[in-house]
Amino acid sequence: MWRRIQKYYPPGLDILTxxxxxxxxxYVFFMYGKLPDEIPIHFNTAGEADDWGNKATLFGLMLIHFHAVVLMFVLNYFLIIRSADTVDSLQLINIPFVNKEELTEEQIGMVKANIARMFAITNLILSFMFSVIYYDIIQHALGEPDKLGFGFEVLLVLLFIPIFYYVRKTYRDVKTR
Structure with missing residues (x-):
């Protein structure tokens, strides 16, 4: 498995994710006993808590986090990395203004590599985003800061950078070769 992933990006990205x-x-399990029964579960656009709920809500958030990360990894591995280097492997990938049937095997490999890297980096940023959310919720519940931290907004912007970069790179790679 790691050899196949290594062909597209460093497996350390998935390990880090x-x-x-x-x-x-x-961290959540360690801090759970120290939390009050009600914690902030929603923040408005100004970063202020505007809804409160049971601290068990963290477990639901953890389930969503786990599901999102595993699903992104599984989709990346089975739909992109493990698929054959044929046009059929690109069925789920939309490249506007490109006739996929005319792509060479080399171009198909480049498309798959770009998409696999995009998925891996996006998954890592997503995991960091959830981590910032947990940390801010817990710190807010313990009375530390009064707003959702600045890190969330930075990561939200960073989430879209690899998507735009790799979509543009894929398009340029396919059109120039």
Whole structure:
């Protein structure tokens, strides 16, 4: 499995993604007993808590986090990385203004590599975003800061950078060769 992934991007990205996820899960479990019964569960656009709920809500958030990260990894691995280097492997990938049937095997490989990297980097940023959310919720519940931290907004912007970059790179790679 790691050899196949290594063909497209460093497997350390996936290891880091899962490490961040499980590391924050450990933090949540460690801090759970110290939390009050009601914690902030929603923040408005100004970053202020505007809805409160049971601290068990963190477990639902952890389930969503786990599901999103695993699903992104599985989709990346089975639909992109493990698929054959044929036009049929690009069925789920939309490249506007490109006739996929005319792509060479080399171009198909480049498209798959770009999409696989995009998925891996996006998954890592997503895991960091969830981690910032957990941390801010817990800190707010313990009375530390009064707003959702600045890190969330930065990561939200960073989430779209690899998407735009790799879509543009894929289009340029296909059109120039």
């Amino acid at each position: 899962f490490s961040v996820m499980f590391g924050i899960f450990i």
